[in-house]
Amino acid sequence: MPINTILITLVALLIFGYFLGRKRSLAVAGSTAKGYSDLHSLPSYYGYMVAVWAGIPALIILLIWSAFSSSIVTSMTISGLPEQMQAQSKQQLGLVMNEIKNLANSGLIANETDPIKQAAAEHYQKLTHINTMAKTVVVFVIALIGLVLAMRLIKPETRARNIVEGVIRWTMIICASIAILTTVGIVMSVLFESLLFFTSVSPIEFLFGTKWSPQTSIRTDQVGSSGSFGAIPLFVGTMLISAVALCIAVPVGLMSAIYLSEYANKNIRAFAKPTLEILAGIPTVVYGFFAALSVAPFIRNLGESIGLDVASESALAAGLVMGIMIIPFVSSLSDDVISAVPQAMRDGSFGMGATKSETIRQVIIPAALPGIVGGILLAASRAIGETMIVVMAAGLSANLTINPLEAVTTVTVQIVTLLTGDQEFDSPKTLAAFALGLGLFVTTLVLNIVALHIIRKYREQYE
Template identity: 75%
Template sequence: MPLNTILITLLLLLVFSYFIGKGRAIAVSTTKSNGRRNLHSLPSYYGYMVALWTVIPAIAILVIWTIFETQIVSSLTFSSLPAELQQEGQSSFGLLLNEVKNAVQSGQVDSFTDPVKIAAAERYESVRSISLLAKTVVVLGVALVCLYLGWRYIKPETQARNKVESIARWAMILCASIAILTTVGIVFSVIFESVLFFKSVSITEFLFGTKWSPQTSIRADQAGSSGAFGAVPLFVGTLLISLIALIIAVPLGLMSAIYLSEYASSRFRSFAKPTLEILAGIPTVVYGFFAALTVAPFIRNLGESLGLTVASESALAAGLVMGIMIIPFVSSLSDDVINAVPQSLRDGSFGMGATKSETIKQVVIPAALPGIIGGVLLAASRAIGETMIVVMAAGLSANLTFNPLEAVTTVTVQIVTLLTGDQEFDSPKTLAAFALGLGLFLITLLLNVIALHVIRKYREQYD
């Protein structure tokens, strides 16, 4: 039975076990004089309990079996090969196994003329069929046994609700642990690859070098074999474009949020806020096209009319469009936190004789400042991590400049460039991407720490 069929069968068993568990709970209970049943929990909880008992062990076995199935089938196929082929090692067997797999899956085993390949294909197909049959029998058998045990376990005094809630609690703990472990795994993988990079390139050169040219050659006697890995131009370009974007997004987003929450009518707000949030759903490649085809030529023509030298791809064009893109992040979050400010604070300010504008400036904004900072931080992180707009509007030139009219590049763009195409993950050129990622992670972490400090400071004043 294929994997999809097994999952569908388990889903049907899940539904079936819920109903028979609920029916069993009603059947074994008795009605008291007050009309209530003598069950510890609601009948639905008994259904949930039986359903979870049925599916969880079967799913666990299915996952474990699926993880190790390929390795076991490959090992059994390898053991059936002639001794001389086994002595050639796993590398030769890997090529043979891939060829056999493709032939079996496409049904073209008859195209083989080599008797060894034919025998390997027959062995592989036989072992896989046996494994699939055994997996189906074991998984469904365990599900049915657990279904029966759970059904027999139902009694009026069974604490079904406690058991179901305990399973739900452990499921949430597992989900949270997976998220945390994934983050830890990402961090350690980046750190490990970065350490390999810094064994080849000095960390001083990377942090303080002003020239970025990671084009290394294969042989040491070729030109450009050493490369230049000074990351300062990349971080400066990233901060320059992000700063321009925030200069555009923060005032516009914050003023929009203040107007929508404090001045706009409910009818206009119900229309304007969803319309503004549409900006967040536009693909970044569309923003990139808009920046490259409309904004960048406009800025270049405007600069030339003023006697300024403007590059065809500039940090200003990318920053302006990126600022428009992240307006919803500031506006929507700021609007929500401003609306969350208690009305009693506004009423108290009005009672002291303050005007509406004074109340907003001196009461509402300070009280909502932690949430506003969170929105600005989210927008900053979004700007720092943007790639497509920078590629299409700012270019790939690693120039160390603070002039927004010149072409620059960012860390994320260079990471994509370094990892594009077939790469060897043991060269400084490729490993530099992980070092850049580590630097970007540390910058973002620093921004989070600063924001949390500010949020904690102001939250203590208004709690």
């Protein structure tokens, strides 16, 4: 039986088990003098319990079996091959195995000329058949054993409700672990690819080198392929653009948060807050062409008119637009924490004869400061990881400069350019993307940890 048929049959069995368990619990309860009230749980819980007992062990076995059976069948087929074929290299053996599998699946074994392969394919087909049969039988036997055991467990004092509760709890835990494990998996993969990169380029050069020119040569006589991997210009470029963005976002965001939470009346707030948050919902690619086509030329013309030399793709343009984009991160979070400052603080300050702005500056901002800093750090993480705007507006040349009027490039932009187009997957050029990604990941991770820590500290303050 193929695996989806097994699954569908199993589900049908579980539904059957549910009704069986429910009926059985009613029968058990009915046989006592006091009726259903003798049951520890509602009848449906006994049904669920039977379904769980029948389903979960069977599913686990099915999962494990499916995960390992194909490799076992393959190795058994290989061990059936003649010795000289087994002595081949791994890749060649893999090719042969593929051929045998295709032959077995095609149903044209009789047409094969090579008798060894023919025999192997027949052997493989037989093994696969046995495997599927065994799997089906084992899974259903286990399901039925579980079902029968659970049925026998049904007594009025059985705590079916608690058992079901435990199963639900574990389901939740597994779901939560999936997200965590995925994160761990991504980090691991980035980490190992980076380690691979560091075998060809020294970490010292990567971390402290000031020249970024990742063109490696495919042929030895190629020109213009220096292959320097100094990431300093990229990280400086990222920091520069993020700094420009934060210079816009922090004052504007904070001031709007203060206005919204302290000065604006209800109607203005109800309208202004969602409107401000729309900024965060605009796709970054829209910001990107806005930056490249409107803001960058405008800044260049403005610079020219006052005699400044501005690159047409300047860090300033990208930073300005990115700053607008991250305003909601600062304003929305700050607004929340400022609103969370207890009214008693404001009363206390007003009662001392403080004006509104004195109260805000001396009591509310200090009280909300940890939360505000948390918001700013989240915005900073966002700015550092932002790609689309900088791809379009900041350029590709890795200049080591802190002049925002020049073109710079960022870590994210370089990752994009390293991985677009046809690439070898083991060249330092491609692997450099992973190392850059790791650097970026570590940077934003540190920022996020700091932000979360500060937010947690803030929470403790008024509890």
